[in-house]
Amino acid sequence: MIVVTLKDIAREAGVSVMTVSNVINGKFSRVSEENAKRILKIIEEHNYVPNLSARSLAKSTSKIISIILRGEPDENTLRNPHHATLLGIVIQKVQDQGYYTMVNKVESHEDVLRSLRTWNVEGAILLGMFDDEIENIYSINDVPLVFIDSYSDARQLSNVGIDDDKGGQLAARYLIEKGHRKIAFVGPPLRGNGVVKHRFDGFCSELKNNGIALNPRHHFVVKSDVQPEAIIQMGERMACLHDEITAAFVTSDQIVPYLIRGLAKNDIFVPKDFSIIGFDNSTISTLVIPQLTTIAQDIDKKAELAVEILFRQLNSPDSPAESLVLDVELVERESVAAMRACSDS
Amino acid sequence: MIVVTLKDIAREAGVSVMTVSNVINGKFSRVSEENAKRILKIIEEHNYVPNLSARSLAKSTSKIISIILRGEPDENTLRNPHHATLLGIVIQKVQDQGYYTMVNKVESHEDVLRSLRTWNVEGAILLGMFDDEIENIYSINDVPLVFIDSYSDARQLSNVGIDDDKGGQLAARYLIEKGHRKIAFVGPPLRGNGVVKHRFDGFCSELKNNGIALNPRHHFVVKSDVQPEAIIQMGERMACLHDEITAAFVTSDQIVPYLIRGLAKNDIFVPKDFSIIGFDNSTISTLVIPQLTTIAQDIDKKAELAVEILFRQLNSPDSPAESLVLDVELVERESVAAMRACSDS
DNA sequence: CTGAAAGCGCTTACAG
DNA sequence: CTGAAAGCGCTTACAG
Structure with missing residues (x-):
């Protein structure tokens, strides 16, 4: 297939490239109706598509x-x-x-x-x-x-x-309302000034408002990409701390099912023995049993x-x-x- | 920020644009080492990035x-x-x-x-x-x-x-081995010659090998995009056909959890009362309970x-x-x- | 309404 | 090793 250019169209239509260019760019006020029609037809016939690299270069813009x-x-x-x-x-x-x-x-x-x-x-x-x-x-x-x-x-x-801070607060407040006082935080590393940090801050501040401090031992860190095995093992470890914590706020719904699985391995069942609140209200939150209580955002x-x-x-x-x-x-x-x-x- | 071009670099280096171009394209054999070094330094200093539209136009290639x-x-x-x-x-x-x-x-x-x-x-x-x-x-x-x-x-x-056909076959064979004979097929429309069609064909041919024919009533069609409500309702309807079918092959794991939910609404529980085999071995298949038996592919x-x-x-x-x-x-x-x-x- | 000229920033032969 | 010229396919003033 030979590449068709403006020049080809112009030659066939017996006009200048300028005129064709005007037609292509919809500047019909600058072209006679008769010419416009003819050119449009030829463009159609040849299935002409403008070379955007050339246009981009000429206009120094690119779309x-x-x-x-x-x-x-x-x-x-x-x-x-x-x-x-x-x-x-x-x-x-x-x-x-x-x-x-x-x-x-x-x-x-x-x-x-x-x-x-x-x-x-x-x-x-x-x-x-x-x-x-x-x-x-x-x-x-x-x-x-x-x-x-x-x-x-x-x-x-x-x-x-x-509002990530509010998300953290809502989670903490809800768990506290439900009578939990020993609450863990599970999420990726608190890098810099990111969403996780804000969820964490909101969470901690609400705990603090209720006279609770997060024990650093109960801050669980996972990798940024969800690694099932690692999370399941973390769940198992959390199960062993069952006398120290009764609930967790987890910064992503994706993590929760694996955590639940790990807990279950050590006979700690959600929600009976342990409560979890997730984040995102993602598809998964309604697919698993128990369905996840979570902080919803509109993606x-x-x-x-x-x-x-x-x-x-x-x-x-x-x-x-x-x-x-x-x-x-x-x-x-x-x-x-x-x-x-x-x-x- | 002013755009820096080849010409700017060339002027500053006191060479032609050609030489700079050669350096940028790694054709060092064509440039004296001294010049190459100097040019590289200037490029670095100015944070020069080639204009790919121009390159694309000149080479009629684009990367x-x-x-x-x-x-x-x-x-x-x-x-x-x-x-x-x-x-x-x-x-x-x-x-x-x-x-x-x-x-x-x-x-x-x-x-x-x-x-x-x-x-x-x-x-x-x-x-x-x-x-x-x-x-x-x-x-x-x-x-x-x-x-x-x-x-x-x-x-x-x-x-x-x-091998979509094989996927369908494996599903059918497995269900048959487990003693099922009244089996439904659930998936998107069999448009043309697509993957669903092949899974369907493989599935039906294996049924046929075992003297079973798929009853058209037991071919359930869902939309291409997963619509939870519609699928749940379909599950409810399937539950009512419980005397006619005991199992289903579903062409995507994504659909299964909703189907299970719909079935459960009418007191049909998987796998006790009804068996389902999915497709994809996607993340979800190990997140739900029961974990899904499924046809695995390597995405x-x-x-x-x-x-x-x-x-x-x-x-x-x-x-x-x-x-x-x-x-x-x-x-x-x-x-x-x-x-x-x-x-x- | 129409077109010839110049230019966008690069590369490709080609000549030195 | 180095560079002047032409060209990629388009658009932008500008002149008619």
Whole structure:
């Protein structure tokens, strides 16, 4: 198949490339109706598709949005259903705007900068970037950026996230209401200023309001990617601490089923012997038994808003940075039981 | 931030753009060591990144691989963990080769062609395309294409898939071995020549080998995207047919938990009262209780092989089309029980 | 309404 | 080892 160019179309139509270009770009006011029709027909016949590299070069713009996924070298970020769902929506919405999406997995802020500056990328949505990385990215960048679930002190940051602190608080308050006082925290490392840190802070502050302090021994750390075996073993160990803790707040629903399995191995059953509250209200939370009590967030909305903000900035470059915080709420299901000793019913 | 170009670097280094270009492209044999070093330093200092649109135009090549996801208008394809996992691996592997990934969601073969011809895309990996669409794509295309999980009579088709027929057979055989004779089939519509059709065919042929015919009433059709409510209701209906069927083969693990829930609503419990075998051996299969007996496939491998084939064809354009079929196997867990009446133990 | 010219930032022969 | 010229396919002023 020979590549058809503007020039070919122009020759066949007996007009200049300019005229064809005008037709392609919908500037019909500059072309006679007769010519426009004829050219359109020829374009159709030849199945002509403009060479976007050439257009991009000429306009120094590209219609490309880069979607940047932060991840560790051996981690398949999309195995995380939260990330996958988010990405699916973002791709769809970007495409709906007539833009193209390039997806980059990055392991550092250097990777980010490279991704951002190669294809005249017009903007980017970044997922999972940390505090310190964001600083570096901002210092060298010139296209609109929208972060998802990032925290940063950078003044001019566009971000859409959820109220992670409140999520932690709700979890703690609920468990306390149910009579629990010896509560564990389970989640990935508290790197920098991330979502986990905020969930942790909210959780601890609510404990504190009730005169409870989190025993560092009861802060369980898991890897960022869900590793079933490791979590099951952690569950087994938690079961041995059963006299010390009666409940746990877990920062992701994905972790919970394995934890429950590990606990069960040592005859600790949820919710009868041990209560757990998860986070995300993901699909899994209604698939397992007991169904998970969890902190719900609206992932679709988060993705949609991120794209909306990005295009707002693309369309009017002087529009201000926007930082949106979506609400979270507790969804009560079956994985938390009231303590008999301190029943409040 | 001003864009730095080859010319800027050349001016500062006091050489021609050609020389700088040679350095950037690693053709050091054509540049004096002294110059190379100096140029490298200047490039570094200015954080120069080549404009890939320009390069793409000049070389009529792009280093872009298009990943094409077939989906319905309102479907978030990446909510399907199988697709998401696959995409994650593909993106990673393509990136490891120094290429860029563009992700396109398409709803027809026209969309595919447009995606393929805009950015001088060098090749594509296509997920979820149907028979008839493939014909159309091939007729107008000129870059290497690798399909995943597609079936087609097209001669020169590169595809990596799994042995879906065998999957269906294994499921049927296992249920029969366990004494079941009245077995239902649950899955998305049997569109054209797709994976579901093959699982169905393998399933039916094994039934037939055992003198069993699938009653059309026992062929349950679900939507392509998992709709919990609809599936739960289907489970309720199946429960009412409990005298007619004792087991079901379900073409995706994702569907099973909802089905189980629906059945339970009408007091039919898995595996005690009803047996189910799933497909994929996805994460979920070990998270639910009972853990799912299922047909296992290796998604990571499938993704890796697809990328390997693609690059083989990119690197030597005359290399033949490859069609790989990965094996599947039955993973025995807890969702199938032996029929008492026909015990074979 | 239409077109000739110049240019986007790079690479590809080719000549020195 | 080095560079001047032409070209990739498009768009942007500008002139008619």
